[in-house]
Amino acid sequence: MALLDEQSLLERVLAHVEGGTTGLSDGVWREPVVHYTSPERLKSELALFRTLPLAVCPAASLPDAGSYLARDIAGVPILIVRGQDRTVRAFRNACRHRGAQLAEGAGCKKTIVCPYHAWTYGLDGRLRGVPDEHGFPGLNKDDHGLVPVSAFERYGLIFVNIEGGEGPSPVLDQMGEIIGPAFKVISDTVREVPANWKLIAEGFLEGYHIRHTHPETFFPRQYDNTNVIEHFGSNNRITYPYRVVETLKDKPVGQWVARNVVTSVYHLFPNVMISTHPASIGISVFEPMATDRTRVHSFIVSDMTDTEKGRYVLEKSKELIAAAKAEDRFVVTANQKGIKSGANTHLTFGLFEGAIRHFHQSLAEAIGEP
Ligand code: FES
Numbered sequence: 001m002a003l004l005d006e007q008s009l010l011e012r013v014l015a016h017v018e019g020g021t022t023g024l025s026d027g028v029w030r031e032p033v034v035h036y037t038s039p040e041r042l043k044s045e046l047a048l049f050r051t052l053p054l055a056v057c058p059a060a061s062l063p064d065a066g067s068y069l070a071r072d073i074a075g076v077p078i079l080i081v082r083g084q085d086r087t088v089r090a091f092r093n094a095c096r097h098r099g100a101q102l103a104e105g106a107g108c109k110k111t112i113v114c115p116y117h118a119w120t121y122g123l124d125g126r127l128r129g130v131p132d133e134h135g136f137p138g139l140n141k142d143d144h145g146l147v148p149v150s151a152f153e154r155y156g157l158i159f160v161n162i163e164g165g166e167g168p169s170p171v172l173d174q175m176g177e178i179i180g181p182a183f184k185v186i187s188d189t190v191r192e193v194p195a196n197w198k199l200i201a202e203g204f205l206e207g208y209h210i211r212h213t214h215p216e217t218f219f220p221r222q223y224d225n226t227n228v229i230e231h232f233g234s235n236n237r238i239t240y241p242y243r244v245v246e247t248l249k250d251k252p253v254g255q256w257v258a259r260n261v262v263t264s265v266y267h268l269f270p271n272v273m274i275s276t277h278p279a280s281i282g283i284s285v286f287e288p289m290a291t292d293r294t295r296v297h298s299f300i301v302s303d304m305t306d307t308e309k310g311r312y313v314l315e316k317s318k319e320l321i322a323a324a325k326a327e328d329r330f331v332v333t334a335n336q337k338g339i340k341s342g343a344n345t346h347l348t349f350g351l352f353e354g355a356i357r358h359f360h361q362s363l364a365e366a367i368g369e370p
């Protein structure tokens with residue numbers, strides 16, 4: 001399915017607002033609870049992750065030659081580096097001498113020096129220097145460069161594909177350059193959430209919980225259970241209108257702009273959510289650590305940092321989003337506890353929760369489950 005253009009999307013949104021309706025899926029979905037609790041299922045999911053192009057961070061996270069980011073991706077330690085030629089490359093994060101991890105966190109370096117015995121690599125991964133090299137007679141330095149994995153910069157994001165060589169699916173081209181060059185990283189945080197990664201993802205994918213989970217944050221500004229849901233490939237876009245969307249009716253259709261009147265959440269299958277807000281864009285990357293534990297990497301990027309007014313609006317919006325995210329974490333943690341209670345063999349997703357249905361269907365299909 002193709003994504004609607006901006007005006008058609010807003011027309012669909014207004015039709016739901018006026019009619020008191022929302023996007024409905026074809027049927028109710030029942031997801032087995034074992035898919036949230038089984039270590040074997042998690043193993044299959046991570047094996048799948050390693051064969052897919054995964055969005056890792058905004059391209060602006062690596063702004064300069066020598067900028068690097070070390071991160072476990074689908075359980076594999078990976079080092080991503082922007083080279084002197086400004087190309088982004090990724091490597092398995094291990095020295096070719098005795099395998100020490102080369103870098104942690106993020107920063108900027110001219111060369112990559114192993115902390116153990118100081119074997120030194122260029123930003124392109126080539127082995128450049130070995131202290132007291134006479135101790136390694138016959139060592140071919142060309143054969144001992146860092147082990148590369150595929151990395152791509154597209155749509156303002158950096159993708160890594162650990163085992164597959166493919167770049168992002170062309171179906172994502174419909175998003176356009178979702179994070180343009182004017183966007184700067186204003187926040188980069190990591191938090192461990194005691195919940196299965198799919199439970200966290202589900203919270204981004206329906207507006208049925210706006211009134212009850214976000215009574216003082218989103219609900220005064222947004223409608224409850226009023227969404228446009230679109231699938232593109234294995235991905236989703238779910239659009240949440242703000243109440244101010246009704247002011248569009250006073251303007252000619254040609255002047256309609258989505259940015260200040262809706263939030264769209266792009267679910268980049270399987271584990272990344274990109275949420276557009278009036279003052280910023282949020283990127284959330286879920287790294288499963290266990291069936292009931294997920295490391296959530298969150299980035300906020302904004303193009304409104306250049307003026308005092310922009311920074312003020314951004315600060316207010318950040319506070320609101322942080323408060324709403326805390327509400328989401330509370331319910332998701334409760335969700336994980338309920339999963340452990342043994343009350344349910346399946347979780348039930350209704351007609352309003354079609355983006356989640358598409359997520360689970362796509363995941364089962366990609367894993368090769370019947
Ligand atoms: S393990 Fe890296 S230099 Fe020895």
Ligand SMILES: [Fe+2]
Nearest residue numbers: 203209213328
């Ligand atoms: Fe929420």
